[in-house]
Amino acid sequence: MTRAALTMALRLRLASTGSAALGLVAVLVIVGALFPAVGGTIGKLNLPRGVSQLLGGADYATLTGWFRSEIGSVYGPLVMGAVAITAAAASTAGEEEDRILALVLAHPITRARLVAAKAGAVAVLVVIIAVAAWVGLLIGVALGGGGIGLGDTAAFAVHLAFFGLAIGAVALALGAGTGRRSLAAGVAAAVGVVGWLINGFAPLVSALDWLKYLSPFYYYAGDDPLTQGIDVGDLAVLGVVTVALVAVAMLAFERRDLRG
């Protein structure tokens, strides 16, 4: 029964996620192909530190820096966040607002299992986007002249996936707890954007440097997976946050009155 719910949740989102994944691959390929032509001429931009930090260093002279800035710091997490957040917010809160949930929950499936199925579906979608990012990156790197190791491209995709899980779990927990889709999606998106800003600017002020630990971006890209590979500690933080938020989603959903 849980599998039926998971399959249905995937079915509802597969088309939009598939096109997002294809778009991501295309952009990565194009970005890689452009590097030989424009990378050298831009070089390393001389930007204020916070701004260059937001753009992943803004070092366009190397292929690694080029990808880190073009994809890693903004476009990649944007696509991942959009897919994970919209899917997670739609899953229980969306069905609750569309009055589908009362009908589904009149069937013999516990609320906790329904949340688990929906969370599982979001995880599958996140993996699809992460694999697309990896494939696109491999092609893009080959077209851009090489220089980023297979392991590092995979590490980038894995970090991106964990970022997606964590930000999706924020939306899932808020949606399960409130039954409001736009609130869940809006707050989760705000966590992403504020996290992105914090990660860029907090390190500039030593008194606020600790704030970066609150940002999902710190764990996603703070240790630069494109050159440093997988950082188990960072992934563990994102993983624990994800599991904790899914547990919160189940508990909150179990106890609450559904909206009529």
Place this chain on the structure above:
Amino acid sequence: MTDAPAIATRGLSKDFGGGRGLFELDLDVQRGEVFGFLGPNGAGKSTTMRLLLDLIRPTAGSASLLGLDAHTESLEIRRRIGYLAGDFGLYPKLTGAVVLDYLGELRGGVDRRRRDALAERFGADLHRPIRELSTGNRQKLGLIQAFMHDPELLILDEPIAGLDPLVQQSFHELLAETSAQGGTVFLSSHTLSEVERVTHRLAILREGRLVVVDSLENLRRVAVQRLEIEFADVPPSAAAFETLPGVRDVTAAGATLTVAFEGSADAVVKAAAAHEVRAIRSRDDDLEEIFLRYYRAKRAEAPR
């Protein structure tokens, strides 16, 4: 525990604040009954049903279905009942067949022949995306999912809403069959005329409180019918109808007289027949009026 009532509530309450909600509902619905749950919109009918389904939790009191606790044993209950929500949605991009397959899988699979038989019976289109269906055709899907696993108890919130008369007819037949086979149906409506042909007993809910539970015959006895009679040219005087037996009230508007009466329609129709009648329309009973009159009748009966 097969002799446990289909539905039993004790002091069941859901206080939404501001006087809204459901208050101290004591209700027993026996196995095999078709039980009508009546009340104006906002009286608490859907709230009661949502409490029974464990979609919302009571602020006080308890409910049991088929002898099982509505909250702690909800999973087992939901395996054995069918529910039609009052204002439900379905996945708009998917077809009815896909959605019914999904809901069937949530039950661990249901007999597809029964599903298809129901679809044929209601003339439901299972192969068009749900967003392209009319309200009535969506309602058919709602009914199919409630009945397709042959449940022991059906909880149907305004099941007749949006159904055309022909489908209503087959729905009524289905209810009769269900009851004949020992199944129980608990259905809500905001008009008596919608359910009077099919229910054995009725409850009337008003502002969150149960005001009447009785057999249909007893309620019919005090119910006021209204006929709107449109005459060809000059209508007969209202006074001619006011003196007829059973007539409570007559109002005139142009060539139309609206006559409210209790009991048989015979005298009114015969009096109208003396003139040229262009149309006769029956108007829905006013629930408020029914239970007020019911109370008056009860008080008159009761020895003081």
